[in-house]
Amino acid sequence: MKTKTNGEARIGFYVCHCGTNIAGVVNVAAVAEYAGKLPGVVVSRDYKYMCSDPGQELIQTDIKEHNLNRVVVASCSPLLHEHTFRTACEKGGLNPFCFQMVNIREHDSWVHDPGDPATEKAKALVRAAVKRVALHKPLEVKRTRIHPDVLVVGGGIAGIQAALTLANGSQNVYLVEREPTIGGHMAKFDKTFPTLDCAACILTPKMSAVAAHPNIKLWTYSEVVKVDGFVGNYKVQVRRNPRYVNEELCVGCAKCVDACVYKEEKFEDEFNEGLAKRKPVYLPFPQATPPVVVFDPDACIQLKTGKCKKSCLEACDRDAIIFDQKPETKEIEVGTIILATGFRTFDAGRLPQYGYGTLPNVYTSLQIERMVNASGPTDGHIMLKDGSKPKAVGIIHCIGSRDNRTNRWCSRVCCMYSMKLAHLIKQHTGAEVFNFYIDIRAPGKGYEEFYEKLQEEGVHFIRGRVAEVADWPLTKEEEGKLIIRVEDTLAGFVRRIPVDMVVLATGLEPQPDAQEVRRLFNISCSTEGWFLERHPKLAPVSTFTDGIFIAGCCQGPKDIPDTVAQAGAAAGEALSLINAGFIELEPNTSYVVADDCSGCKTCIPLCPYNAISRDEEKKKAVINEAICKGCGVCVAACPSGSIVQNLFTDDEIFSEIEAVLG
Amino acid sequence: MSTKPKIGFYWCASCGGCEESVVDLAEDVLMVTGAVDIIFWPCAMDFKKADIEAMPDKSIVATLLNGAIRSSEQEEMAHLLRRKSQVLIAYGSCAHTGGIPSLANQFTREQIMKFVYEDAPTMVNDQKTHPQPHSRDNGHELEIPVLRNVVRALDQVVDVDYYIPGCPPTPKLLKEAVLALLSGKLPPKGTVLAPDHAVCQECLRNDSKPQDISLTEFKRPHEIIADPEKCLLAQGLACMGPATRGGCDAVCIKGNMPCTGCFGPVSRVHDHGAKILSYLASTAAGKEEDEISATLAGIPDPVGTFYRYGLAKCLLRGKVS
Numbered sequence: 001m002k003t004k005t006n007g008e009a010r011i012g013f014y015v016c017h018c019g020t021n022i023a024g025v026v027n028v029a030a031v032a033e034y035a036g037k038l039p040g041v042v043v044s045r046d047y048k049y050m051c052s053d054p055g056q057e058l059i060q061t062d063i064k065e066h067n068l069n070r071v072v073v074a075s076c077s078p079l080l081h082e083h084t085f086r087t088a089c090e091k092g093g094l095n096p097f098c099f100q101m102v103n104i105r106e107h108d109s110w111v112h113d114p115g116d117p118a119t120e121k122a123k124a125l126v127r128a129a130v131k132r133v134a135l136h137k138p139l140e141v142k143r144t145r146i147h148p149d150v151l152v153v154g155g156g157i158a159g160i161q162a163a164l165t166l167a168n169g170s171q172n173v174y175l176v177e178r179e180p181t182i183g184g185h186m187a188k189f190d191k192t193f194p195t196l197d198c199a200a201c202i203l204t205p206k207m208s209a210v211a212a213h214p215n216i217k218l219w220t221y222s223e224v225v226k227v228d229g230f231v232g233n234y235k236v237q238v239r240r241n242p243r244y245v246n247e248e249l250c251v252g253c254a255k256c257v258d259a260c261v262y263k264e265e266k267f268e269d270e271f272n273e274g275l276a277k278r279k280p281v282y283l284p285f286p287q288a289t290p291p292v293v294v295f296d297p298d299a300c301i302q303l304k305t306g307k308c309k310k311s312c313l314e315a316c317d318r319d320a321i322i323f324d325q326k327p328e329t330k331e332i333e334v335g336t337i338i339l340a341t342g343f344r345t346f347d348a349g350r351l352p353q354y355g356y357g358t359l360p361n362v363y364t365s366l367q368i369e370r371m372v373n374a375s376g377p378t379d380g381h382i383m384l385k386d387g388s389k390p391k392a393v394g395i396i397h398c399i400g401s402r403d404n405r406t407n408r409w410c411s412r413v414c415c416m417y418s419m420k421l422a423h424l425i426k427q428h429t430g431a432e433v434f435n436f437y438i439d440i441r442a443p444g445k446g447y448e449e450f451y452e453k454l455q456e457e458g459v460h461f462i463r464g465r466v467a468e469v470a471d472w473p474l475t476k477e478e479e480g481k482l483i484i485r486v487e488d489t490l491a492g493f494v495r496r497i498p499v500d501m502v503v504l505a506t507g508l509e510p511q512p513d514a515q516e517v518r519r520l521f522n523i524s525c526s527t528e529g530w531f532l533e534r535h536p537k538l539a540p541v542s543t544f545t546d547g548i549f550i551a552g553c554c555q556g557p558k559d560i561p562d563t564v565a566q567a568g569a570a571a572g573e574a575l576s577l578i579n580a581g582f583i584e585l586e587p588n589t590s591y592v593v594a595d596d597c598s599g600c601k602t603c604i605p606l607c608p609y610n611a612i613s614r615d616e617e618k619k620k621a622v623i624n625e626a627i628c629k630g631c632g633v634c635v636a637a638c639p640s641g642s643i644v645q646n647l648f649t650d651d652e653i654f655s656e657i658e659a660v661l662g
Numbered sequence: 663m664s665t666k667p668k669i670g671f672y673w674c675a676s677c678g679g680c681e682e683s684v685v686d687l688a689e690d691v692l693m694v695t696g697a698v699d700i701i702f703w704p705c706a707m708d709f710k711k712a713d714i715e716a717m718p719d720k721s722i723v724a725t726l727l728n729g730a731i732r733s734s735e736q737e738e739m740a741h742l743l744r745r746k747s748q749v750l751i752a753y754g755s756c757a758h759t760g761g762i763p764s765l766a767n768q769f770t771r772e773q774i775m776k777f778v779y780e781d782a783p784t785m786v787n788d789q790k791t792h793p794q795p796h797s798r799d800n801g802h803e804l805e806i807p808v809l810r811n812v813v814r815a816l817d818q819v820v821d822v823d824y825y826i827p828g829c830p831p832t833p834k835l836l837k838e839a840v841l842a843l844l845s846g847k848l849p850p851k852g853t854v855l856a857p858d859h860a861v862c863q864e865c866l867r868n869d870s871k872p873q874d875i876s877l878t879e880f881k882r883p884h885e886i887i888a889d890p891e892k893c894l895l896a897q898g899l900a901c902m903g904p905a906t907r908g909g910c911d912a913v914c915i916k917g918n919m920p921c922t923g924c925f926g927p928v929s930r931v932h933d934h935g936a937k938i939l940s941y942l943a944s945t946a947a948g949k950e951e952d953e954i955s956a957t958l959a960g961i962p963d964p965v966g967t968f969y970r971y972g973l974a975k976c977l978l979r980g981k982v983s
Contacts, residue, residue, distance in 0.1 A: 596859060596928070597859075598859050598860035598862040598904065598908070600862035600868075600903070600904035601871055601872075602941050602944060602945070604873045604874070605873055605875075606944050614873065619863075619868065619869075633944075638941070639904035639905030639906075639937055639938070639941040640859065640862075640904065640905060640927075640931065641927075641928060641930030641937070642928075642930065650930070654932070
């Protein structure tokens with residue numbers, strides 16, 4: 001590229017009318033005349049639309065005719081047209097970074113009344129840019145290649161969908177799941193709203209597809225422990241926790257489970273939400289993927305004491321059990337990462353007024369999901385503790401949600417799944433079902449119709465936040481019942497409604513380790529703990545770290561259709577990077593002047609992108625330009641002024657300040 | 663008359679430590695006196711202002727002037743010595759960056775006069791008498807210097823050729839400067855005659871500093887017995903070493919005391935105190951306001967800590983009435 005930056009600054013200045021957006025408030029002709037007299041300015045013009053083709057050509061022609069080596073455009077926000085004008089400079093034969101943009105629209109004409117003060121402000125901003133641009137140095141845009149492999153973290157429906165989309169597009173995918181099986185929360189559901197599809201029927205084919213896909217490396221019972229590198233070139237360490245079984249050999253026949261010295265299931269079954277028990281060796285559920293058993297080291301006698309007769313070993317005809325299996329750390333290289341780490345449900349025990357854990361027959365919604373599931377602990381029968389069918393069931397919405405004392409957000413899915421459960425309960429038991437809601441939120445496709453269908457089915461909807469679930473009867477009808485005390489805000493009085501069973505529609509929360517995960521992957525969280533998207537509308541699956549995308553409930557509560565859509569979007573974003581093969585790096589990065597650096601290490605822990613390391617031999621800090629985002633934190637903190645940021649050198653910034661004040 | 667180069671020493675708003683540092687040259691002082699004629703040194707030798715005024719302009723090869731400039735008299739002497747000297751060197755922190763006297767710039771001149779002559783606990787002054795620039799006593803006209811609005815570093819009053827930093831400068835720096843003067847091998851005008859890197863580069867404890875120190879509290883030197891091997895900042899002492907120009911061979915840290923910043927900033931830093939604040943704040947572990955406040959409570963005098971030697975050079979300058 002030809003770069004004309006030698007010798008004295010020869011600056012071309014252009015002020016844009018932006019129709020009347022700027023010219024209606026700022027006297028652009030006066031600004032152009034003023035700028036023309038500033039030191040170094042050889043051409044000064046005003047033009048109706050600088051961003052138009054003729055506007056850009058004006059710059060290109062002037063660069064050649066007037067031998068310009070610097071360009072300043074006073075127009076709108078650099079967010080909109082900095083790239084446009086930099087490109088125009090480049091086409092004119094000038095290094096695109098010998099350009100400075102002045103925002104006299106958002107920063108001036110749009111926020112001030114027409115008149116001299118607005119024009120004077122424009123002149124001051126122009127003065128600053130003209131003074132600074134003379135100090136600009138030509139910079140080079142660097143490229144970094146994108147490794148084509150992708151890491152997907154989390155094997156719920158979001159992770160499954162993203163992994164399959166990528167793998168079907170011929171990418172190699174590592175799918176890492178913390179639990180022994182993929183499937184996530186969706187695997188626990190019986191039906192899905194509003195279509196009442198069988199959750200397993202639509203999910204398990206995808207789970208099997210993941211396990212069988214030649215492009216997917218599935219690592220369950222595994223966790224990401226370290227992430228280094230940057231977009232296109234991530235180095236990730238994954239710890240594979242020992243399940244004490246050779247995954248290649250085990251086929252999930254469960255003969256070992258039958259043979260276990262524990263004849264009874266004694267240990268809490270996490271998959272069934274504590275409603276059932278399991279053995280020390282178990283398959284989480286029949287369609288678990290991979291179909292490989294897992295040993296619970298806190299329960300298995302052999303693993304705890306080393307003194308068991310190991311009847312499981314004998315039962316296994318494939319010699320798949322390995323009691324001395326150790327954790328194993330795998331190191332992989334990937335170019336992009338999709339986080340789909342999901343959510344947890346609100347702990348209903350935090351609201352003691354609803355009796356969860358203290359009153360019998362008070363369940364969480366997930367427990368009812370398991371109960372109504374044909375492969376669940378009650379074989380699909382909704383029953384009370386005594387085995388009988390409930391005659392009346394109350395479903396309380398918004399447990400932990402929309403409440404300043406717990407979580408302020410709406411969890412988005414509870415209204416719909418509560419109605420789904422109401423339908424299923426009524427269908428399975430014929431019970432009277434009462435929904436206690438604050439507002440019904442049914443804004444999805446077919447959701448409002450589902451609500452109407454429920455009303456037609458005779459499910460009761462009572463508007464009011466429940467005060468209490470109590471077990472003290474006032475009348476004979478209330479004896480032996482759970483009494484729901486609620487202000488019916490539509491009827492206008494306080495009611496006591498006796499039921500046999502209470503279902504608490506628990507809301508969605510960020511995973512308890514969301515903060516650690518966020519730090520591990522160097523992304524941001526909202527104050528609530530949901531992973532933060534780059535833009536809530538226009539970049540919903542991107543993060544502020546290039547090459548790391550988010551999908552599903554780790555970003556915020558959402559239902560299955562939205563989750564799947566997001567997972568597809570995240571996969572698409574990753575594919576877009578992979579297909580490009582490389583990305584261009586903005587050159588506004590920082591660098592350490594090695595001769596000046598005292599090796600004090602102040603900058604190293606501050607970098608939000610882990611771009612700074614220490615050269616132990618030279619005892620100096622080094623910045624990896626490919627990782628640097630140009631945030632300037634290290635520049636500000638460097639106690640000896642030994643870090644310089646391109647386009648934001650002290651000289652450039654101070655010259656701007658001086659010119660604005662002068 | 664001797665043909666040896668003429669050297670002058672002078673003091674303005676200073677404590678006398680800089681004069682002491684000349685004596686700290688020990689036997690090397692003989693080398694200096696052998697090589698030069700000291701023609702002015704009010705602290706040690708009996709010369710008068712009139713002697714200097716009588717000399718031709720530029721007849722002094724170099725004057726090393728220490729102390730900040732507060733009074734009209736100091737200002738006058740600075741101008742006089744500038745005129746008479748070929749090379750004027752700001753010697754020591756006060757002349758270089760304002761030094762401890764410039765901490766007075768936190769207050770207006772009127773506040774200071776009122777405190778000193780009326781409100782100070784040791785002051786008995788029912789008449790509220792303040793010193794007057796002009797007065798008569800027993801028929802005599804009396805005149806005393808006036809205080810200027812702010813304390814200034816030497817180069818804020820007159821043109822300065824070189825700076826020797828330190829409170830006081832170390833004998834090594836003084837000796838090197840004198841040798842450079844005698845040999846005529848002087849760096850470009852405006853240079854600080856000390857290396858342009860931070861103290862950490864010279865500090866023997868550098869390797870012991872962890873990469874992430876995340877301090878939850880700052881301690882003052884009298885509150886702990888510091889480990890003599892480990893980085894003092896990592897032990898919670900507000901050490902200014904990372905932000906302070908080296909050349910002192912980390913002498914305070916060798917004495918197990920944290921750097922207080924007397925050599926001033928490196929050439930690339932515009933505001934020493936702001937830089938110290940910026941880097942120290944970045945070592946605080948807390949992210950919430952109350953955690954940060956709790957940590958900063960360990961620095962009870964922020965201005966006196968961050969700008970101990972350089973408030974005159976602060977971009978915000980001083981408080982004026």
